[in-house]
Amino acid sequence: MANTKRSPAGVGGRQSEIQAKIPNLIEQAIIVTDTDGIVTYMNPYAEQLYGWNAEDALGRAISEVCVSEGSDGKAAAAEWAARAKKRWSGELLVQRRDGTSFLASVVQTPVSDASGSPCWVMAVSSDITDTRCAATELSESEERFRAAAEGSLDALFILTCERDKAGAVTDFVFTDLNARAEQQLGIPRAEVIGRSVLKVPPMNRMGGFFDKCVQVYETGRVLDEDYAVPSAKGPPSWWHHQVIPLADGVAISNRDITEKKLGEERIATQLQHVAALRAIDYAIAGSLDMRLTLNVVTEQALIQLGADAIAILLLAPNSLALTYAAGRGFRTRAIEQSRLLLGEGLASKAVLERQLVHVHNPPRSLELARAPLLETEGFVEYYAAPLTAKGEVVGVMEVFHRAAFTADEAWRTFLETLAGQTAVAVDSARLFEDLQRSNMDLSLAYDATIEGWSRALDLRDKETEGHTRRVTEMTERVARAMGIGEPEIAHMRRGALLHDIGKMGVPDTILFKPAALTDEEWLVMRKHPQFAFAMLAPIDFLRPALDIPYCHHEKWDGTGYPRGLKGEQIPLAARLFAVIDVWDALSSDRPYRKAWSETKVTKHIKSQSGTAFDPRAVDVFLQVIDEMAGERAPELWDSVRTAPVVQR
Numbered sequence: 001m002a003n004t005k006r007s008p009a010g011v012g013g014r015q016s017e018i019q020a021k022i023p024n025l026i027e028q029a030i031i032v033t034d035t036d037g038i039v040t041y042m043n044p045y046a047e048q049l050y051g052w053n054a055e056d057a058l059g060r061a062i063s064e065v066c067v068s069e070g071s072d073g074k075a076a077a078a079e080w081a082a083r084a085k086k087r088w089s090g091e092l093l094v095q096r097r098d099g100t101s102f103l104a105s106v107v108q109t110p111v112s113d114a115s116g117s118p119c120w121v122m123a124v125s126s127d128i129t130d131t132r133c134a135a136t137e138l139s140e141s142e143e144r145f146r147a148a149a150e151g152s153l154d155a156l157f158i159l160t161c162e163r164d165k166a167g168a169v170t171d172f173v174f175t176d177l178n179a180r181a182e183q184q185l186g187i188p189r190a191e192v193i194g195r196s197v198l199k200v201p202p203m204n205r206m207g208g209f210f211d212k213c214v215q216v217y218e219t220g221r222v223l224d225e226d227y228a229v230p231s232a233k234g235p236p237s238w239w240h241h242q243v244i245p246l247a248d249g250v251a252i253s254n255r256d257i258t259e260k261k262l263g264e265e266r267i268a269t270q271l272q273h274v275a276a277l278r279a280i281d282y283a284i285a286g287s288l289d290m291r292l293t294l295n296v297v298t299e300q301a302l303i304q305l306g307a308d309a310i311a312i313l314l315l316a317p318n319s320l321a322l323t324y325a326a327g328r329g330f331r332t333r334a335i336e337q338s339r340l341l342l343g344e345g346l347a348s349k350a351v352l353e354r355q356l357v358h359v360h361n362p363p364r365s366l367e368l369a370r371a372p373l374l375e376t377e378g379f380v381e382y383y384a385a386p387l388t389a390k391g392e393v394v395g396v397m398e399v400f401h402r403a404a405f406t407a408d409e410a411w412r413t414f415l416e417t418l419a420g421q422t423a424v425a426v427d428s429a430r431l432f433e434d435l436q437r438s439n440m441d442l443s444l445a446y447d448a449t450i451e452g453w454s455r456a457l458d459l460r461d462k463e464t465e466g467h468t469r470r471v472t473e474m475t476e477r478v479a480r481a482m483g484i485g486e487p488e489i490a491h492m493r494r495g496a497l498l499h500d501i502g503k504m505g506v507p508d509t510i511l512f513k514p515a516a517l518t519d520e521e522w523l524v525m526r527k528h529p530q531f532a533f534a535m536l537a538p539i540d541f542l543r544p545a546l547d548i549p550y551c552h553h554e555k556w557d558g559t560g561y562p563r564g565l566k567g568e569q570i571p572l573a574a575r576l577f578a579v580i581d582v583w584d585a586l587s588s589d590r591p592y593r594k595a596w597s598e599t600k601v602t603k604h605i606k607s608q609s610g611t612a613f614d615p616r617a618v619d620v621f622l623q624v625i626d627e628m629a630g631e632r633a634p635e636l637w638d639s640v641r642t643a644p645v646v647q648r
Helices: 011-021 044-050 073-083 129-151 179-185 209-219 258-286 290-304 345-353 364-377 409-460 467-481 486-497 501-505 519-525 528-536 540-545 547-551 572-586 598-607 615-630 634-641
Strands: 029-034 039-042 088-095 101-112 118-127 155-163 169-177 223-229 237-245 249-256 309-315 321-328 339-341 357-360 381-389 392-401
Touching: 029 044, 039 044, 044 118, 101 129, 155 179, 169 179, 169 209, 169 249, 179 249, 209 223, 209 237, 209 249, 237 258, 290 309, 290 321, 290 392, 290 409, 321 345, 321 392, 339 345, 345 357, 345 381, 345 392, 381 409, 392 409, 409 486, 409 501, 409 540, 467 486, 467 572, 467 615, 486 540, 486 547, 486 572, 501 528, 528 540, 528 547, 540 547, 547 572, 572 598, 572 615, 598 615
Parallel strands: none
Antiparallel strands: 029 039, 029 118, 088 101, 101 118, 155 169, 155 249, 223 237, 237 249, 309 321, 309 392, 321 339, 357 381, 381 392
């Protein structure tokens, strides 16, 4: 712009007059012009703001010193002249002398002389660029926050605190909420704003919620928790909420976590179900006692199914009746009398249809046999699940409720799974019982065979009749006195019955020779333990019984036969039996001598302790003999001494 600076008449005097009236240190830019728009005064702050010093600015047109961005000099002068006639305020984008711009807030006021005629114009301005930017940013931030709040998955509420004259909190009033909050409450926003938190459901049903808001507001501490929100209808919902203190109230952020909670409950229930099934598995694996296993099943079923009573009825093999096997939760023991023929009652329906049966208020007409039970117990819901194993129904699990109950799919699935596990337990127990029965039958058959062999030996050798029975009975008695377990005693019994089985391999000419045997004949006779081993070892069932037939002629000092074993190398069963075998032989009559007296036999056995016999075996044997004497059993001793025995 061309330099239009001029020195109007009286400018210096006017300058002095203005300087006297207007402070130079005011923190606003002040520019004074005459009515033609010529600058007559500029304070220091204006010099700084516009980039002009006063000496250069005075006498210039205002449109040159204070240039509005985007307008030419003539237009600026016209605008100034138009505004000089009356007070004006507004915002202008102004250029500094160096070409930079700023946003100015301007107040332009005409000043009149004493006669009332306009004499000059004063413009007061300030830089509001930063303030306007901050306001713009704040507005944009608020818009962004509002957009974020409206799009949030959380329900957001703003509550303002109300106090009484004493300063105590009396209420919290809704002043704002987002769309999610409106949806969560189920009440239009317009009906919520301005209302008390104590009057807006469901918050007015949340016990202690108002007190928690007061606590947050007064302490300044954020509250963060899960909250069960009561519902007017149905189960409660769950909110995770934060209550945040504000200067004049609180902000609340709520998130509906009902599905999350239900999911956690489902997971917890499933884990409980898995634990229950595992407990049943342990019961099946740890014990094949059906009663114990079914007790575990009914206990777990009662807890996990939330039932009032559980009963298990079993279908006996080759039977057409369901019979009570286990139960829990009943007020009386009437259920234990349950015996339903197939075709009777609801339980048999589950068996015949092979599927879950549910009846609400089970009709007494269908349960004639158990009508009194249903009446007394007060059951209103009945479920029956068939117990199916390997394609065969083995029984029924009955579930009873005394209050109305609607089963969901997960509950039904678990009941069917539980029924399947129970069926496996029943089937396993029955298989084990069958196996036990078969093993017992087989064991009895073996023992009968062994006793038959023993009698055959006695029949073959009349002189030893009764010997095997006596030594077998005494062996069992002495073994028990030594604390030997019954399974081992069973093997010792079989060994005693077969102790002379090897003599079947000895020729009759040697075995029944009335005269003394030659050395060669003794060599053959002493092979009978080896014959016994050869006969019995191939039989697995009799292998544990071999110790007596094979080793009962071994001696403690190692001078026995067939292997010359010494001391504890000799099996314990053989050491015990050796004493008993000699005792029976010496106590029995022989063709060439009478039986020894009890005292003489005892003395002889004591004398052989440590040489022929194990000292400990001798001690226990003599203790048993003393006990027998105390029991006054002369018939046993008489039967021993009258039976002819040839000991070889």
